[in-house]
Amino acid sequence: MRRRGSFVRPYCTRLLERYFSGNTMDYKQIFAIILPIFVDSTFIVLMALMNTAMVSSSGVAAVSAVSMVDSINIFIVSLFMAVATGGTVIVAQYKGSGNVQMLPKVASQSISAIALLSVVLSAVLIMLHQPILNGLFGKADADVLHNARIFLIGSCLSYPFFGIYQAIAGALRGVAQTKACLVLSLILNLTYLLLNVILIKGFDMGVVGLSISLIIARVLGMVVAFVYLLKYNQTLRVRLKDMLQLQWGILKKIMFIGLPFAAEQMFFNGGKLLTQTFIVQLGTLAITVNAISGSLSMLFQIGGSALSASIVTVVGQCIGRGDIQDARKFIRSFMWLSSIFFVVIGAVLLAIFPLLVGMYAPPAEIVPDIFELLLLIAIVQPIMWSLSFIMPAALRAAGDSRFTSVASLLTMWLFRIILGYILGITLGMGIMGVWIAMVAEWGVRSIIFGWRFRGNKWYRHKLI
Template identity: 60%
Template sequence: MNKTHVQVRHKTVFFLEKYFSGETIGYKEFFAIILPIFVDQSFLVIMSLLNTAMISSAGVAAVSAVSMVDSLNIFLINVFIAVATGGTVIVAQYKGSGNRTMVSKTANQAISAVTVISILLCALIICLHLPTLNLLFGHAESDVFHNAKIYLIGSCLSYPFIAVFEAVCGALRGVGETKPCLFLSLLMNLTNTILNVLLITVLHMGIIGLVISVLLARFLGMVASLIYIIKINETLRLRIRSALKIEWSILKKILYIGIPFAAEQMFFNGGKLLTQTFIVQLGTLSITVYAITNSLAWVFQIGPNALGIATVTIVGQCIGRKNIGEAKKFVKAILGLATAVFIAADALIIPLYPLLIKMFHPPHAIIPTIFTLLVISAVAQPLFWSISFILPSALRAAGDSTFTSVTSLLSMWLLRVVLGYILGITLKYGITGVWLAMCIEWSVRGVVFIWRFRGKKWYAHKLID
């Protein structure tokens, strides 16, 4: 028995060293980067599930309003997260090259840029909240629209808080310090959930309670992240004076990655928003189906999402060392691992559907539709999701941001939006048609990224000296 155990251990170590180790990062460091992100993503998705379940107690109008506005929130928040990702890429490459001074300077500039952008977005959307909601969701029922208005204004006020938090975590991930990101995220999201239980479930404050909990939790997350990076962390060494001083040479490198990615996020999530307007036309129950199915589908994506986030750090550091072969090796290993995780998630989650759906208290009429969409996801995600989302993270970490952005934009608007309208509205397949169009778009986009990855242009960019 002892001998068998030793043999298994040797085979495991051999496998890990073969696929997950290199000169830049060993397999222990590889998983040390990924595991905190995985726990963080697990927690985020579980909290999202619980929050959706809690707000569902306020009725389908509240669920529908939160779903609609969260689509807009994702659209807007991803703009400054994209700029933060530019900082993550440059920080990772400087970390790989061993230039500690530029690691610190880049982190400072990234946090400053993201803060300014978030404040501008907050002010703009609050001033234009009614025209925005009318343009996107004017067909929604009056109670849904009223709840959406309250939630949008509250969400906008929290943008600067979540922006600073994401910028700090992005810089920390760039140097491979994912454990502090995990603890900061746990602090913010636990606070959010506890406040949701108190304000929504106990005090029955509905949307107002949700807004208050979001604001307080994100403010706490911002304060905690700043205290950590100023007082505790020694790698990034954030200094307020340095953050206030603009260094254009560094900022241009960040924006070289960040601006195309921000444009991609705006138009990509704009396509999602437009798709949401199709769903609004199908009625409140269809919006509810979409909201609940999205919450459950995110459970499948916990592991692969974590791998996608870690890919930027791992590939960025390999590129910083000018080790292209190692970057390719890690990308292939991550894609294989993500596919295995999807298959495991399918086997675990689908049988638990009858139990999971009870959390949301949905009308009985929509339960079969939600299950159908989940099964479609369970089939499509292991095949197409990783090459569609993780692979572009790898390309972007090497500086290939423009190509990934243009590809994502074209696939979104030509396939998910146009095909979604044809299948969902014109051919009257409803929400199922919209969902199928999304999966088809994943497959086409993924094939294009595989073609790019097999060439040489994606790693030919020079971002650092």
């Protein structure tokens, strides 16, 4: 056993050095970035699953309502994260170039921009929540709409706190302080889970309890993140007064990345929201199938999502140092590692599917439909997902935001929306038709972004 172990360890080290070490970073630095984000992603997804499972105890109407409103929440939160990504990219490139004087300026402007954006969006949605729900989901049952109204207002109240939290986390990821991000995420999500256990399971408050938990957890998350940033962080050295002054030169750099990505996310998630509206036409059980399948699919994507977030820091710092060779090498390595994650995680999750789906206590007649959807993505994701989502994140980290956004928008609307409607509604394939269209979109995105990476235009943008 000792001889075998003594052989395996050097072999693994050589393998890591070959694929994850370069001129600008070694494999220890890269995995110091990846591992906390992977743990964070795993924790967030597991918390989401447990929260959805708890809400399911309040009935199918509650699950359907949360699923519908979450499609709106994803649409809004993605705008915050798009601007935060702009901050992450600029911070990472300045960090890579060695210009530490610019780090607090970029971080403070990212926080200020997202704070303003989140307050405005929160106010607008609260004022217009009734016509928005009626316009998007008017065909849903009355009890579903009632629960959706409660959860949407609660979500809107939490937006400013969550937006600021995301801006701080984005700046920390830019300087590779992913351990701090992990701790902050644990505080926010454990609070959310604990409150849900108390309010939903203990006091049977259903969607009202979920809304209260969300607001309190995000307020606490923002406060802790702020205290850490201002009092304890020694890398960014952000001061409160810097956040109160808008510096248009820095904001312009952030928005060069953030605005195209925000537009992409707005239309991308708007398209997903539109998809949700014609799923509503299929009935409450179809909404529930989509909600549970979508929730479980996040488990399949834990590894890929972690690598997608990590690669922004890695490629951003490589580009900041001017090392294109390392950027290319690490992107390829991330692609292969992501595919391995998908194969392993997919095999494990399909094996324990009965246990997973049992958490939601769904009606027995929809369980086969859920399994079919998960089997579809388990087969396809190792081939297509990485090129479709990790690759554009890498290109964006190099400043190639406009191309990735336009390509994503076109594929979203031509395939996921139009083809999804044709297959799901016109041809009567239901939820399976909608998911097949989504998979077709992944395939087209993979071809486009793979082709872009083979060229040299993606790294020729000058951001700093």
